[in-house]
Amino acid sequence: MNAVPAKTVLKPSNNFKRLQARLRGLVGKAIEDFRMIEEGDRVMVCLSGGKDSYTMLDILLSLQRSAPVRFELVAVNLDQKQPGFPAHVLPDYLRTLGVPFHVIEQDTYSVVKRVIPEGRTLCGLCSRLRRGALYRFAAEHGMTKIALGHHRDDIVETLFLNMFFGGKLKAMPPKLRSEDGRHVVIRPLAYVAEQDIERYARARAFPLIPCSLCGSQENLQRREIKMMLREWERRYPGRTESIFSSLRDVVPSHLLDPRLHDFGGRGPGRAATGEAAFDAEIPEGSDLGGTGVDDAGSGRPAFATRALVRQDLAGRFDPAADGEAPDSGRAATIADARPSCDPPTDGGGAS
Numbered sequence: 007m008n009a010v011p012a013k014t015v016l017k018p019s020n021n022f023k024r025l026q027a028r029l030r031g032l033v034g035k036a037i038e039d040f041r042m043i044e045e046g047d048r049v050m051v052c053l054s055g056g057k058d059s060y061t062m063l064d065i066l067l068s069l070q071r072s073a074p075v076r077f078e079l080v081a082v083n084l085d086q087k088q089p090g091f092p093a094h095v096l097p098d099y100l101r102t103l104g105v106p107f108h109v110i111e112q113d114t115y116s117v118v119k120r121v122i123p124e125g126r127t128l129c130g131l132c133s134r135l136r137r138g139a140l141y142r143f144a145a146e147h148g149m150t151k152i153a154l155g156h157h158r159d160d161i162v163e164t165l166f167l168n169m170f171f172g173g174k175l176k177a178m179p180p181k182l183r184s185e186d187g188r189h190v191v192i193r194p195l196a197y198v199a200e201q202d203i204e205r206y207a208r209a210r211a212f213p214l215i216p217c218s219l220c221g222s223q224e225n226l227q228r229r230e231i232k233m234m235l236r237e238w239e240r241r242y243p244g245r246t247e248s249i250f251s252s253l254r255d256v257v258p259s260h261l262l263d264p265r266l267h268d269f270g271g272r273g274p275g276r277a278a279t280g281e282a283a284f285d286a287e288i289p290e291g292s293d294l295g296g297t298g299v300d301d302a303g304s305g306r307p308a309f310a311t312r313a314l315v316r317q318d319l320a321g322r323f324d325p326a327a328d329g330e331a332p333d334s335g336r337a338a339t340i341a342d343a344r345p346s347c348d349p350p351t352d353g354g355g356a357s
Contacts (some may be wrong), residue, residue: 011303015251016143017128018209019209020078021209022209025202025209026065026068026206026233027207028202029065029198029202029203029206030065030068030069030240032195032197032198033062033065033066033069033194033198034069034198035197036180036193036194037069037192038195039180039193040181040196041181042153042180042181042192042194043075043077043150043151043192043194044075044077045075045077046076046077046150047077047078047150047151048075048078048080048144048147048148048149048150048151049066049078049079049080049149049150049153049192050075050080050082050140050144050147050149050151050152050153050199050357051063051066051079051080051081051082051153052082052083052140052152052153052154052155052219053081053082053083053086053096053100053107054081054083054155054215055095055096055204055213055214055215055217055275055298056155056214056215056217057203057204057207057212057214058155058157058195058203059154059155059205059210060207060210060212060214061155061195061198061203061207061210062153062154062155062194062195063079063105064206064210065194065195066079066153066194067079067103067105078102078106079106080105080106080107080108080149080174081096081100081105081106081107081108082107082108082109082110082140082143082161082345083096083107083108083110084108084109084112084136084139084140085108085109085110085111085112086112086113086114086115086135086136087111087112087113087114087115087116087117089115091215092215093109095107095123095213095215096109096215098210098213099213105118107305108143108147110139110140110143112138112139113133114135114139115132116133117131118132118135118192140152141184141188141189144189145188148294149189150190151190151191151192152189152190152191152192153166153191153192153193153261154191154192154193154196155193155195155197156178156193156196156251157193157196157198157199157200157203158195158197158198158200158246158247159200159232159235160178160200161177161178161180161193161196161250162177162179162235162249162250163231163232163235164176165177165178165229165249165253166179166231166235167227167228167231170227170231171227175261175263177253178193178195179193180192181193191351199246199247214250224286247265259278323343332350
């Protein structure tokens with residue numbers, strides 16, 4: 007199967023410039039928030055030939071040109087010897103960019119086909135073999151970070167996959183250390199919506215490589231979750247972002263895991279008590295079921311409860327409320343990169 011050909015060079019439109027600036031800002035913020043890339047890092051950018059990894063490399067290159075910290079980018083692709091894989095596409099594209107790259111050749115396809123029964127999805131074993139190959143390359147070539155192209159929607163989908171099919175409250179971390187402690191994996195697109203990546207990939211006309219070359223069925227559970235979230239987003243715009251934001255504002259005392267919170271009061275944790283246990287998370291505009299009285303049964307009018315909540319939240323997010331001023335003297339980070347928009351550098355067009 008042939009890759010999608012690149013389009014003729016076009017002048018970047020204003021819409022594209024705004025989109026690129028948005029992606030630069032989101033990726034830069036994620037890098038700063040989770041300390042993904044630091045001075046002197048050698049970052050292995052894993053390329054599959056899909057829209058996500060192309061976009062990740064493009065934005066990282068854009069940030070690298072103006073970042074106040076120095077870091078190296080090396081693009082790496084794993085050729086798994088799938089039938090019909092267009093092996094020339096990525097090397098040709100990366101040469102036009104002038105980016106250092108390496109293609110790992112390892113026939114994981116034959117291994118997976120031999121081990122997995124016909125009709126079963128190949129993705130699980132394929133992913134583990136691919137991860138092992140990438141980890142080995144990173145160790146052998148002194149890579150300090152391994153960058154993967156998972157985005158915001160992937161993280162939310164993984165949250166529901168684990169809840170619905172694994173009975174576990176677990177998502178996908180933006181940064182993690184491998185079990186053996188030798189590798190640090192980062193996801194620079196953690197704050198970026200898939201819809202924006204799709205728009206960016208169309209504008210840049212990346213030479214996309216189909217992800218169905220192996221003939222494996224798409225993970226049906228993940229597909230169901232994706233369809234559910236898209237329907238929610240259609241009916242309630244902004245819901246996906248709200249769910250994603252909740253992953254950054256966790257209240258362990260209001261969950262049920264004693265490993266996270268000392269419900270018995272025997273350790274350093276503090277059990278939820280009093281009104282805070284009931285009232286602390288009342289949504290703006292809620293009428294508390296129309297009773298006009300808060301759910302704690304104190305008899306206090308609902309509007310008074312909401313006023314206290316707003317006051318509490320204002321203090322929670324105001325640095326000065328805790329006697330801590332914003333850090334104006336912090337070290338320079340990638341998020342401080344010059345906010346300019348870079349035109350396409352590889353023959354990509356703008357829509």
